[in-house]
Amino acid sequence: MKESLFPAKVLLFGEYGILENSSGLSIPHDFYKGTLKFHSEFNKDILCSNHEIKKYYNFLSILEKKQILTQLDLKKLEKDIQRGLSFHSNIPQGYGIGSSGALVAAIYDKYAKNKFNKCLKNKNIIILKKIFSQMESFFHGKSSGIDPLICYLNLPLLIRSETDISTIGLPKKKKGEGAIFLLNSGIPSKTSSMIKFFFRKLKHDKFKKILKEEFIKYNEKCIEAFLKEDFKILLTNVKQLSTWVLHHFRPMIPKNFWKIWEEGIFNNIHYLKLCGSGGGGFILGFTPNYDLSRKKLEKYTMEVLFRF
Template sequence: MTNPLFYAKIILFGEYGMIEDSQGLVVPYSFYKGTLKFSDSDSEFEKKSNNHLQKYAVFLENLNLPEQFRLDVSRFKEDISNGLFFDSNIPQGYGVGSSGALVAAIFEKYCFTKHNPDTISKENLKNIKAVFGEMESYFHGKSSGMDPLICYMNLPILIENKENLDKVAIPKGEEGKGAIFLIDSGITGETGPMIQIFFEKMKTEGFRKTLKEEFIRYNNACIDSFLKKDMNPFFRNLKKLSHWAYEHFRPMIPESIFNIWKTGLDSNAYYLKLCGSGGGGYILGFTKDYEKAEKMLGDFQKEVIYRF
């Protein structure tokens, strides 16, 4: 396959909680995508991307990856000198995995050993995730490898805990009144500072306790009922999860979103949660009646990602 496309990803559930061993549910999002290409123009975007790849190649050269995951960095560098760049419409700082798609594309093209996402065993998923974590650490300082894994697999992944993850089927979307949607906060978010805030909060015993006893419980219950398509308990737990985030993730909620988050909780017309680390970018919305929610969220840019 020439120039395979690598899609963005959305963490439906598990942001921050996964750091503390909650479950996570991550799905590919095909509206945004990227692919490695050779430049045939002198556009600023292509030159900048090519330049970034040059620096990244130096980093990859010094990575000591296991034999079956080793990369042909010299071929990668040669391609870069011939104008290779990453052609992507995935917005950076929006929590949808811009660096993850790039890492997945490079791994797919330059790994000496070919791996087939359809036949990767559960055990090997863990190994690839660890490799992706090392490759993506260049961009974030520390990475779980989850973003590139989702982009690479292009399948929904259920994170059972820190050690175990597996491919999972999510219920087939249908044209119902309900929807999961994205809201554009209008500003970009930076992952690093948000994660810093989270770890600062984790130093207090009260926060650690409520994260473990409440956030993780609501989060895991949402995943469980969503995968079973059991919508009543799903929305019950979702409201608790949204309310918990409103109380405890306040610094991560963009100012522009603050009031509409509260309106959703008060009216039960929709519920919001962070998409990724927060601070900006996208916010996730869930509603049983999208038409009503859309009217209430009038001025905000919205994109529906799933109907039910």
């Protein structure tokens, strides 16, 4: 039997905002994917993966004794771990594109006793998101559940709020000069420490106010412009977003990218933003001229997601 493949995801818009019940737009990214596999021969990577799944099994066992939101066949999972189960994946860990989300989706798909199919009504999407939020909390301490949801459904999702999530069609890709791209920082990120940093800042009323009045406003305008294919307005608002992140989330940006980030904004070459939690991993870039951005960033690995 062929095992299911679970893609990575890219949260185009909504990082941290969705934790405060604002909008987000997330897409699957099929270049990276993962699947559960059995191995008769073991190397270091397989053994490490098997060990991590065992730790995750222990977490799920504790969760089951408390109040797990979905019934999993944990006896089968335990036996499969003993048989050499591992997660075979090319999704880089700590890069903000859902490595843990893909694993959670794969575990749910294989071991959930009454799993939802992948053609869901909005009501069931919300239920599944809550299930995934609980299951993924092992990896990050707190999870919105969006990453495994995207990885499981393999469809773009528009998040309006915690209770309003729907699948959505994306603009058609064009062969224009502009692009949305991934920029590899070469530094894995520790998601949990970035989330803790965010929630520490959120304790301050002043920060909470400007997050809502500025960051979330720019974010929602970006989503609206992208879906309307108004890329001029999109770039205007991404510039605002990029500037805001540089000012308020600077510790989430790798230090060797501070100057690149600033120069992109100042010279209107490209506008960078966090991909996932920040702190390293991939960085998202938006540019009116990809060829120019590629020259400016030639020492880094870049990957186009969307042309316009």
